[in-house]
Amino acid sequence: MSRGAGPTTRYDRRSVLATVGSAAVGLVGGCLGSDDDRVRVLAAGSLAVVLEEHVGPAFQAEAGIRYAGEYHGSNALMRMIEERTKHPDVVISADVDLLRERLYPDHADWDVEFATNAVGIAYDPSADVGGRLADGEPWYEVLADAGPGEVAISDPDLDPLGYRAVLLFELAEREHGLEGFRETMVDRAYREPNESALLAGIEAGDRACAVCYRNMASDHGVPFLGLPDAYNFANPAYADRYERVTYTTADGYTVSGSPVVYNATVRTGADEADAGRSFVTFLLDRPELLAEHGLRVPDALPRWNGDPPEGLDG
Structure with a gap:
């Protein structure tokens, strides 16, 4: 990395x-x-x-x-x-x-x-993936090129940040015409079961980036890439768009995207x-x-x- x-x-x-x-x-x-x-x-x-x-x-x-x-x-x-x-x-x-x-x-x-x-991407600027994000390359192209486990998300069956990461991938797929992007990223991403430890992998050099909330990157002092309102779950004006995507947890609870x-x-x-x-x-x-x-x-x-x-x- x-x-x-x-x-x-x-x-x-x-x-x-x-x-x-x-x-x-x-x-x-x-x-x-x-x-x-x-x-x-x-x-x-x-x-x-x-x-x-x-x-x-x-x-x-x-x-x-x-x-x-x-x-x-x-x-x-x-x-x-x-x-x-x-x-x-x-x-x-x-x-x-x-x-x-x-x-x-x-x-x-x-x-x-x-x-x-707001949901965005925290990254290690010394990693190849993080460096490309810092250089301004489209984030979805960078993450699509990442190797297995380089991108971390929290467990979507345990917390809203996890399922919002999955829904973000689907909204970006629709926004940018990225066929199969949600499925590819879900299969490739490392799932961190402890949300509080999501960015620990970046600090340890084990992960290149993680989909996280803005305040979490601030807490850890790591760079944060803000994303467009169309899929960052931060703008109430986009609530109708967020609601178009859903995720069903392992225990059968179905959620729709929301701010x-x-x-x-x-x-x-x-x-x-x-x-x-x-x-x-x-x-x-x-x-x-x-x-x-x-x-x-x-x-x-x-x-x-x-x-x-x-x-x-x-």
């Missing part, structure tokens, strides 16, 4: 991100004991760094309530709640419809949309519902913490769905 004598940069966040990546099996912040003065947040893996390093500590400092975060692909975490293997106070999804269709009405009856994102919007709720029956509501309020009151780390908070947000508790909706 080497591109001549290019730089072999290693990023100073690696140790932190390795810890975040391990959160699929435990709390990132370590065991916080059985004390009640904490809020347990089960969130989309793409938010691991911004929540663990920035929002969580800021909330803990201001509210005096300890933050305990755990991160998985959104589809996986919905299944954990449905199967009652996880009992968080707050749930945060990278797909608003996924949360509503999987958790309403048994586990939630309201949610709030609070941030958006990337994050939503949060306090789980019905949460052990620390008051702490959960305090955390959601803090999240909405600190949009700058999200915007500083690659997310977008447009004027249209926050946007409520259902009937939130009195006072929480401002």
